[in-house]
Amino acid sequence: MVCVEDTGIGIPFAAQDRIFMPFVQADSSTSRNYGGTGIGLSIMVDGKPVRAAVTRYHLKRLGILVKIANNINKAIALCGKNGSLTSGLFQPDIILVEKDSWMIGDDGSFNIWQLDWKQNGHTFKLPKMILLATNISNSEFDKAKAAGFADTVIMKPLRASMVAACLQQVLGVGKKRQQGKDLPNGSTFLQSLLCGKKILVVDDNVVNRRVAAGALKKFGADVKCVDSGKAALEMLQLPHSFDACFMDIQMPEMDGFEATRRIRMMESAANEQQANGGSVEGNAQKTEWHLPILAMTADVIHATYEECLKCGMDGYVSKPFEEENLYQAVAKFFKSKPISDS
């Protein structure tokens, strides 16, 4: 596995203006990261390029990718004047605004823009606007709220837990989960990915099942456990409502590879049927059946990985789960929760 890290300050400041020109690269790795954080697209408005670059770097380390606009009008222009999909280049989920950049451009442009959006009655949700500030007075805060900013401000210096808490509050990410527990930063994003997802855990060992289920439930997943490949096949008869499956490899009678092969066979049979105009009973969906199946393995050897892919698995995670590992594996399938869910 190769890991590439971008330190983030690769764009010359002079060129930052040009990032927002039409036909700019739509980077596929970017979209995967967006999908992974649960935050979606973000724009940050900051008139100071150095500060903006630093903030961007720190946010990136938290899994939040932002495009920088150096003033509000630019940001608005990006989003399109009236929320229609064609006029804007991006459909951001959040717009972060440096307090002093907003203060300078305080001509009500945001207000106008928001009104415009709402008046056109588009179903697209207005992006949430969040202030970034090192300090803020009560009156500034009131002004901000009047202008439509969220009622939490992200304070600088950025602290991961605070950013996460703020975003959770504003975006309603992870609200469905049982509350009250202080999770480390990465967990917040795993939570946004796994929350509400229906997951099948297949392992012949009762201790492993319990631990895997416990870990997944912690992130808000709805977990079902079975103890064999055979039982898994029964649960996964189409149509089913599972979002993913974690499958142990070494199991008696039917191992994980065989179980996966059979699941894929069931899926291709159903997909063929659908393609030919038939439909699986009770199924109204048009997309093809493909359940993300991840192998759970304690022996992460190259050879095993090849086999996993050969039989149709989508990847593997180490057993017992390591958060980082789990996050990487799961981020590939689960998109960010759309704001409309909150």
Next chain:
Amino acid sequence: MDVGQMQRQWVDYMKSLFMEGLLDGQFLQLKQLQDETNPDFVVEVVSLFFEDSERLLNDLTIALDQTDIDFKKVDSHVHQLKGSSSSIGAQRVKNACIAFRNFCEEQNIDACLRCLQQVKQEYCLVKTKLETLLGLEQQIAAAGGSIPMMELSF
């Protein structure tokens, strides 16, 4: 003994378990999975581990007692035990299982029997220690105290 003393005793005990390699970071992960909605998670998982291990050790003893040993079966049992001990962080049991599996591959009967002894010993040790630890936790809870958050910082 007051709550404070019990808590300190708990911390020292936990530390020693890590120092001696009996438990590893995975055990701490388990503790983190426990919360108000899942207040007995650790006790449950540990109990499952005890039951499961005893069954497996029993099966292993029988399997190695046969005149014609089925090493595949033996290996399969050891694999199970390795998995579950790994899931709860019983490090020394897990390591003993790893060694055991190597000898299964070689089909070395004597070495396997020695390994079985070793695994049994490690299991008994960690079982006793965990029972003591959980007992201490119960006492602390009964006295109205809370279990200190443990950080592996050594």
